[in-house]
Structures are given as C-alpha cells and as structure tokens.
Amino acid sequence: MTNDNPDASRTAYYEQIGRQRMTPLWESLHSLVPKAPRPKTLPAIWKYAQVRDLVMRAGSLISAEEAVRRVLVLENPGLPGKSSMTPNLYAGLQLILPGEIAPSHRHTQSALRFIVEGKGAWTAVNGERTTMHPGDFIITPSWTWHDHGNPSLKEGGEPVVWLDGLDIPLVAHMDAGFAENYSETTQPISRPEGDSFARFGHNMGPVRHRVSDPTSPIFSYPYTRSREALDALYRNGELDEWDGVKLRYVNPATGGWPMPGIATFMQYLPAGFKGRAYRSTDATIYCVVEGKGTVRIGDDEFLFEPHDVFIAPSWAPVRLSASVESVLFSYSDRPVLAALNLLREERS
Structure with a gap:
C-alpha cells in the first residue's frame, strides 16, 4: 500500500x-539518547567582591531566625527559576551575624558548609558543636538535627559567611524531600566539641564501631589540616599536570566519600601553574580559598580570586591556571554517577 500524504497520516x-x-519514541530518540552529554548547566562565576555587599545587606533586611536560613541562592543561568547550580546540586551563600541563632531543624537533603569569611560562629549536629574557621569543610548529614549560632559582639562575634552545598535538586527528582523543625531554637549539646574528630580523625576508630550510616562520622574537617596535607604532598610528590595537587575528602569509617551523594575535594596550584584540559561527567562547583588565576571552561574564561565561586558543567573541558599560589575547594555529584556507572573522564 502507498500513502499519498504520509505527514497527514x-x-x-x-x-x-x-x-x-502515548508518544512515538522515534520522534525523540536522538534527543533522549544523544551522542554526548548536552547539559543545560552553563559555565558561570560569582565574583565575591561584587556580591559580598549584597550578602551583608541581607542581614539588615531579615533576621536569621525569621529567614530560618539567611541564604542567597547561586542560580545557574542555564537553570532559571530552579534554585539550582546543576541538575543535582544546589549552592548558596549563607550569612549569620553576631548574636544570631539559625534555628534547629532537619531534612532528608545532605548539606555541606564551606566557610568563606569570618570565624567563631558554630554549627551543631546531633548534639555536638564545632567552631567555624575559613576553609573548614563541615557536614550536615541527612535527617540530622542542626542549628547555627554566632557569639555576640561583646563575646567577639563577627559576621560569618559560608557556602552551602546540598543535593536538593537530586532529592526533589526522587520525590524524597522531608523536613522537620526542632521543638526548641537550639538542640541540647550532649558531647564536647571535637568529640567526633577525637574518635575518628586520627586513623583510628572505636573498637566496636559499626558502620550503619554512609555519611562520615567526622562532621568537621579543619582547613589547617587540609592545607598542611597539600603542602606536604607538593614538597614531596609529583605535580599532576591537570590538577596540581588534589585530594578528596574521605569517610574514615569506610574509605568512601564523606556524603553518599556529594564528593568533596581540595587542591593546590603552585604559582605559575598552567594545567592541561580535562573533562568529566560530574558537574563541579568550585570555591576559591586562596590565590588568583584563570579557569577556562569550554569557550568561557574567568579570572578567579579568593572566595569566588564558579561552575564547570558536565563534560565541559576545564583548564586551570594560577598566577600565584592558589587553593580551590570543590564539590560534585560524582558518587551518584559512579554508583550508576555513568562516570566518564577524559584528560587531553
């Protein structure tokens, strides 16, 4: 049989x-199964010198208690209206002023806090507090009570800003988001500060500890120790042509990632470093701890300075260069991709 008008049929x-x-797969097959990733996420940078005043101004407009979390979301220009940095990850800059308390709650989303500016504020997780210092990496595991606070001005408090990183979009994809407020503003403190690090932070652990949670039992990784490790490796090891000196944070109880859905890294680039290009299917969010340099992401090139935040989308070529000694913190959705056998890397 012939059809004189196949389009109409x-x-x-x-x-x-x-x-x-129902819909015909043959009309959408090429877009559903492309030859290479086609991320909607776009390369972008948030210059801290340009946004800092806006972050601080939020402190005069709304209190930490009223806001619950006083955060300015860093929204990727390729994902407008989604409050997302990547399809799986969220990023925001949170401010807490002297004398304030961000009230206790818990949620199924896992969170990280990377301290950008200021010191002396604290975060409490499941009955233990840790004091914040610039460059510290702090974890809020899924479904754990957590609150934040800052000493008063008389007690030496100062404004503290940190980068929030959460798997909010990923949890939303799976319709698994739950949250609950604690009955009081702050949770009771049942363990002294440093207790979790004393138990697990020295290549040792309690004899009868059983791994029942995929999240690290250490919830605060001090920058002083991370920086010391990077320096030692730079002095005594070989410099990677793509990454400089790069380390991943680990869960000491399992050797895996500190959080089940978020990978975290710290890397050092010596002055004059000119890295080779690499790409990976995990979209990566960077925060500059120290130094200055340039990052080329695809066809875009950005100058970075301390506290800047930038995003490298999935499968976008990345090339890092440093004009002075530089340290970068980063996090990505690598554990999720690896678990699904979707992680691919390429170094050129």
Whole structure:
C-alpha cells in the first residue's frame, strides 16, 4: 500500500495515540539518547567582591531566625527559576551575624558548609558543636538535627559567611524531600566539641564501631589540616599536570566519600601553574580559598580570586591556571554517577 500524504497520516496517528497518553519514541530518540552529554548547566562565576555587599545587606533586611536560613541562592543561568547550580546540586551563600541563632531543624537533603569569611560562629549536629574557621569543610548529614549560632559582639562575634552545598535538586527528582523543625531554637549539646574528630580523625576508630550510616562520622574537617596535607604532598610528590595537587575528602569509617551523594575535594596550584584540559561527567562547583588565576571552561574564561565561586558543567573541558599560589575547594555529584556507572573522564 502507498500513502499519498504520509505527514497527514502520521499527524493523525500521533493525535490518536496522544489521547491514550502515548508518544512515538522515534520522534525523540536522538534527543533522549544523544551522542554526548548536552547539559543545560552553563559555565558561570560569582565574583565575591561584587556580591559580598549584597550578602551583608541581607542581614539588615531579615533576621536569621525569621529567614530560618539567611541564604542567597547561586542560580545557574542555564537553570532559571530552579534554585539550582546543576541538575543535582544546589549552592548558596549563607550569612549569620553576631548574636544570631539559625534555628534547629532537619531534612532528608545532605548539606555541606564551606566557610568563606569570618570565624567563631558554630554549627551543631546531633548534639555536638564545632567552631567555624575559613576553609573548614563541615557536614550536615541527612535527617540530622542542626542549628547555627554566632557569639555576640561583646563575646567577639563577627559576621560569618559560608557556602552551602546540598543535593536538593537530586532529592526533589526522587520525590524524597522531608523536613522537620526542632521543638526548641537550639538542640541540647550532649558531647564536647571535637568529640567526633577525637574518635575518628586520627586513623583510628572505636573498637566496636559499626558502620550503619554512609555519611562520615567526622562532621568537621579543619582547613589547617587540609592545607598542611597539600603542602606536604607538593614538597614531596609529583605535580599532576591537570590538577596540581588534589585530594578528596574521605569517610574514615569506610574509605568512601564523606556524603553518599556529594564528593568533596581540595587542591593546590603552585604559582605559575598552567594545567592541561580535562573533562568529566560530574558537574563541579568550585570555591576559591586562596590565590588568583584563570579557569577556562569550554569557550568561557574567568579570572578567579579568593572566595569566588564558579561552575564547570558536565563534560565541559576545564583548564586551570594560577598566577600565584592558589587553593580551590570543590564539590560534585560524582558518587551518584559512579554508583550508576555513568562516570566518564577524559584528560587531553
């Protein structure tokens, strides 16, 4: 049989199957299964010198208690209206002023805090507090009570800003988001500061500890120790042509990632470093701890300075260069991709 008007026949057929909530795969196969990733996420940078005043101004407009979390979301320009940095990850800059308390709550989303500016504020997780210092990496595990506070001005408090990183978009994809407020503003403190690090932070652990949670039992990783490790490796090891000196944070109880859905890294680039290009299927968010340099992401090039935040989308070529000694913190959705056998890397 021949069809004198195949387009009209197909249109009529598509309308018919559409009434049964069906669509033809052959019309969308190439976009559903592309030859290479086509991320909607775009390369972008947030210059801290340009946004710092806006972050601080939020402190005069709304209190930490009223806001629950006083955060300015860093929204990727390729994902407008989604409060997301990547399809799986969220980023925001949170401010807490002297004398303030961000009230206790818990949620299924896992969170990291990377301290950008200021010191002396604290965060409490499941009955233990840790004091914040610039460059510290702090974890809030899924479904754990947590609150934040800052000493008063008389007690030496100062404004503290940190980068929030959460798997909010990923949890939303799975319709698994739950949250609950604590009955009081702050949770009771049942363990002294440093207790978790004393138990697990020295290549040792309690004899009868059983791993029942994939999140690290250490919830605060001090920058002083991370920086010391990077320096030692730079002095005594070989410099990687792509990454400089790069370390991943680990869960000491398992050797895996500190959080089940978020990978975290710290890397050192010596002055004059000119890295080679690499790309990976895990989209990566960077925060500059120290130094100055340039990052080329695809066709875009950005100058970075301390506290800047920038994003490298999935499968975008990345090339890092440093004009002075530089340290970068970064986090990505690598554990999720690795678990699904979707992680791919390429070094050129």
